[in-house]
Amino acid sequence: MTLPSQGAFDPYVVRRDFPILARTSKGKPLVYLDNAATSQKPEVVLSALDRYYRTYNSNVHRALHTLSQEATSAYEAARTTLSELIGAPDPATCIFTKNATEALNLVANAWGRANLSAGDEILITEMEHHSNIVPWQMVAEATGAKVRYLPVTGEGRLDIDALDGLLTERTRVVGVVHVSNVLGTINPVAEIARRAHAAGAVVVLDGAQSVPHMPVNVTELDVDFFAFSSHKMYGPTGAGMLWGRRELLEEMPPFLGGGDMIEFVAKEGTTYNRLPYKFEAGTPNIAEVIAMGAAAQYLQELGLQNIYQYERELVQYALERLDTLEGIELYGPRDERAALVSFSIDGIHPHDLSMLLDEDFVAVRAGHHCTQILHAVLKRPATTRASFALYNTREEIDILVESLEKALAFFG
């Protein structure tokens, strides 16, 4: 792996770590701007996957032989690395899941069903991804609780002034996205957590779009649960994590039942394993978890503050350049935002736009980005989104803009 010197961040050096970035199509280089959906993988992640299957493929926690011990210790080392990445006080409170979605479903089901009853309120925001909406709607239906929504302002920020009015003595949980996957808004989580706790609610933070792009510390943010995915932070698909406050995790019933999550099984019933295993039923995605640990180490070595700083400059450049296009509407705050831009261009459907960009091998996403409630607020069924990563460059943004100019000319 290549490391930039003394905190200086050089995306051209970093790019060499990602083999896929050498790809071309019809003679054009890949301009990959769909990182909010999933990011590309560096060599250290690819080789962690390969090394596991080639040299110590074995199940974890279940055998005493050498390979199983090696697999178990690599799996647990990944847990420790990831706990350090997010500032968790104890690796045992970090639970491996298959993605952020499963982590959020774990909280909604295990915590929600045990703690919510008819008339209780679940407060989420209009900018949540479906994975932090639908599980709460489902648990509300099962328990008789009500889901309420914190509005988004015209500028694309959470309407924090509305928070006190929406937090009532019946609010049991507040679910919020750390960084919006459409607006790029970085939400004032510590402030929201402070007010939610004062009202007696627990706070569930969706960190799917923050962990890959900025330093995150769950202890400083003072939230109660935190969910994120490996594949958006340069790790493989099939792995994710839920961090939870120990007291809450201890009290919660398991989410899934099966092997590994038990202490003792008898005909009369079952007692459950200690944390974190109580929530890790069955054989986990061992290779993916180990490689997720490699991705976390990669991010830490590059320095998340360096990455955040670099991507912040990149998105400001993107906003400036995109703003020059005729008929474009850019969504989200203009400053203090994460590295993605969603937009609409008058008279061009986002799907047509993304297909035309693909002619230049520019990969962007078109659609509602799993945020239909937010898109209803924006009064658009779909938008186009360019989302950046640590390996994207200003030159790639220039290519995006040129390609959009061609699309504009095509549609007259």
Ligand SMILES: Cc1ncc(COP(=O)(O)O)c(C=O)c1O
């Ligand atoms: C903000 C946010 N939350 C949650 C998710 C769900 O992530 P996953 O599909 O990896 O579970 C996404 C994915 O796009 C997201 O952007």
